[in-house]
Amino acid sequence: MAKGASISGFPEWLPSERVVEQRVIDTLRKVFELNGFIGIETRAVETGASLLKKGETSKEIYLLSRLQEVGHESDTPIEERLGLHFDLTVPLSRYVVEHSGALAFPFKRWQIQKVWRGERPQEGRFREFVQADIDVIGAGDLPDHYEVELPLVMVSALEELHAFGLPKATVHANNRKLSEGFYRGLGLTDIEGVLREIDKLDKIGADEVARLLTESCGATEAQARACLELAELTAADGKELAEKFDALCAAHGIAQDSEAYALARQGLDTLAMIVDEAAVIRPGSVIADLKIARGLDYYTGSVYETFLDGATSLGSICSGGRYDNLASQGNRKYPGVGLSIGLSRLVSYMLHTAGAHANRVSPAAVLVAVWNEEDRPAANRIAAQLRARGIATDVAPTAAKLGKQIKYADKLGIPYVWFPASAADSENGESAGDEVKNIVTGEQVAADCTSWEPDTVVAQQTVEI
Amino acid sequence: MAKGASISGFPEWLPSERVVEQRVIDTLRKVFELNGFIGIETRAVETGASLLKKGETSKEIYLLSRLQEVGHESDTPIEERLGLHFDLTVPLSRYVVEHSGALAFPFKRWQIQKVWRGERPQEGRFREFVQADIDVIGAGDLPDHYEVELPLVMVSALEELHAFGLPKATVHANNRKLSEGFYRGLGLTDIEGVLREIDKLDKIGADEVARLLTESCGATEAQARACLELAELTAADGKELAEKFDALCAAHGIAQDSEAYALARQGLDTLAMIVDEAAVIRPGSVIADLKIARGLDYYTGSVYETFLDGATSLGSICSGGRYDNLASQGNRKYPGVGLSIGLSRLVSYMLHTAGAHANRVSPAAVLVAVWNEEDRPAANRIAAQLRARGIATDVAPTAAKLGKQIKYADKLGIPYVWFPASAADSENGESAGDEVKNIVTGEQVAADCTSWEPDTVVAQQTVEI
Secondary structure, eight states: OTTSSSSOOOOOOOOHHHHOOOOHHHHHHHHHHHHTTTEEEOOOOHHHHHGGGGOOOSSEEEEEEEETTTTTTTGGGGGEEEESSSSSSHHHHHHHHHHHGGGSSSEEEEEEEEEEOOOOOTTTSSSSSEEEEEOOOEESOOOOTEEEEEHHHHHHHHHHGGTTTOOEEEEEEHHHHHHHHHHHHTTTTOOHHHHHTTTHHHHHHHHHHHHHHHHSSSOOHHHHHHHHHHHHHHOOOOOOHHHHHHHHHHTOOOOTTTTHHHHHHHHHHHHHHHHHHHHHHHHHHHEEEETTOSSTTTSEEEEEEEEEOOGGGGSSEEEEEEEEESSSSSSEOOOOEEEEEHHHHHHHHHHHHHHOEEEESSSSSSEEOSSGGGGHHHHHHHHHHHHHHOOOOESSSSSSOOHHHHHHHHHHHHOEEEEEHHHHHHHSOOOOOOOEEETOOOOEEEOOTTOOOHHHHHOOOOOOO | TTTTTTSSTOHHHHHHHHHHHHHHHHHHHHHHHHHTOOOOOOOOOHHHHHTTTGGGGOOOOOOEGGGGGGGGGGGSSSGEEEESSSSHHHHHHHHHHTGGGGSSEEEEEEEEEEEEOOOOOOOOOOOOEEEEEEEOOOOOOOTHHHHHHHHHHHHHHHHHHHGGGGOOOOEEEHHHHHHHHHHHHHHHOOHHHHHHHHHHHHOOOHHHHHHHHHHSOOOOOHHHHHHHHHHOOOOOSSHHHHHHHHHHHTTTTOTSSSHHHHHHHHHHHHHHHHHHHHHHOOOOOOEEOOOOOOOOOOSSSEEEEEEEETTTGGOOSSSEEESSSSETTTTOOOEEEEEEHHHHHHHHHHHHTOOESOOOOOOEEEEOOOSSGHHHHHHHHHHHHHHHTOEEEOOOOOOHHHHHHHHHHHHHHEEEEEEOOOHHHHHSOOOOOEEETTTOOOOEEOTTTTOOOHHHHHOOOOOEO
């Protein structure tokens, strides 16, 4: 990250770092489009009412006010004020309802945009960052095969980022219905509370979670232990998952003909399907992990978190789930499922841990030297010829000493310096041809700007690890 | 623009419109990089102090406040609050100073990002829009050849947009030193006031401007007329420009040995150079237009506005200039020159006036049909094969009747529908091969997903006019 960035939580990349971020974005877009996702961009603002749906005021939102309104902000109720979006899912839901007549459903979309969280400044938390999302939204209903396909698209996208130093990613899936059914079967009622505490398991450990469950969620010691047993249940496949789950229900007296079990079973079947299908298509890419809870309140079924091998301290780098009730219009619901990559954090990891770096700062492959300012038009003509043939070209900023011009190219990582035939030479009847030098290898050859081709590898601006 | 967008001034494109915007952005980026500009992205926020430099509070700025701070916004002085950037030039200047040690100068950068203006809602004014900027910033000094090269890069970028229905663009250039020197030579002192009124010439006409100059800027009738004469001066080349300017100075008693004339002459020489150089490289692309003033106060030399043939009502679509005093660090100045395309308005013109449209909504070239849900894995395998070979592919959302699946492809504009060999067919010993149908031409052929290639033209998602 750029040193000395003056506002905490608003990361900004140096040009060479931005090359990496830009390539990551390009790569994700390519994968998303290859899979038939449609790109959209939503406005950065939503109404307070939309951002605060369900009345949660604990959300971390930036509200806007016009400079002219300073001191009178409170004249407008928060619901009517504008705020910056904190994710891309809430805007998508609003967009889909607003433009439903113009969309084909199921609507598969990708979206890579900045989001903002109005947090208190604190170490390591971004208040502005880029998210890269894919979602599918149905009109009325949404087939559950998307609940396995979307995580797999993300896995294939993350695999493309191995070239940028990203380790193997594994999606951990759970299902809220499974958890909720089980908790209800135990006799618990504060489902959101239990999910919230279980979410802390990796951070604070089982004993502490058990204590919180009993203290804050009205659980008995036994109920708390049962919740932890569920969270720690692991299985190699859907069949084992179902068997172990049924055994757990039996052990805790949850009858198979109860409503609670029926709800849990619905979630279990979806989760089993996801794990089994993923194992066939891409073994080891998606596993069941029954402690995954997700902070956001709009998920209603599958939930996902994604971890990188050897980088668990990074936390989940790609999360999401199924949300059946986020968008609706009259009686019609628009259920969706999607995942979101926290791109800025991922790029930060690539740059600072994986060592990803651009082979050069400038997109230019060639710098045309300028012998003196009177020759600049000739240098510009050479540059125009090269550009017309798709070769990115810069021209020396001043007719400085050649060493200084080469140093400028070197600082920008431009591999070739072009020497136009000097007017003086041609008047003297000496060699009047242009030459081009690879300043890395030192090789210098005669060259014609209408036909010369750079080495295809050297010419490319790329990311290396 | 998407119908029914619920917040005035925050445009949002439908997916098919977004295809056009995305292609425009891709095209501009390509041209900018071909010319050696380095891409950066700055954070969306700056401090109030940075946004309000020079103490102007008439600026249209959105300030931020955290949800938790509502009611206490005024506890923080505006200078310390965060606000959304209203252009990309102020952030660039701040970025350059902040990271000067890590940059090579002159620093050529491109930047395509959203900006926000906290205006009162009104018809046709965007409060959120995309700008596409190029700038060059020097450390200490900046050669003036960039003052002709940058508008020419913009002209070549806009030429690439002819394919999207954009008419020919002409850059109108002026120079603030020229205007200021002339006004001072006349004895006027409220230079910014005069520039502000002259800027209205096209809108309100010469008589009204003359009235405003006398009423608000302390000009006599004769001074006002002289200002208008300067604004209306036209010339075919730099030589004629200089001759006509000198004649005007003589007519109004501005002595050639005066300080005011020296200042004007400096601006005139730069403007003459720009016009003459541009005429050689790209005739008719950049002309002198002495009524161009520019609203922003940070320009100190060349100023540019760009108009489209036959679309003058659109106003300037690409504006900018040279700014010598925007960024500094101690004694060191970072003079810059740059231009900014108002991209959202341009895309709006392309969509609604020029008729630019995507040939299809979905990036997918192929939709794989699904005979029944049990066959979905086979359809997914075919899709994976095609994608691995770079062919963007979608899979039918449900195993609906074939007509419905084709209708889905049609609605998204996907040209090919792939029919996997039916399991039933192969059990019956009948034809077991896949087939693919071009649903536009109706042509249907046997195809193998490991080797089939779509028609290269049909396969591409493009923008047509």
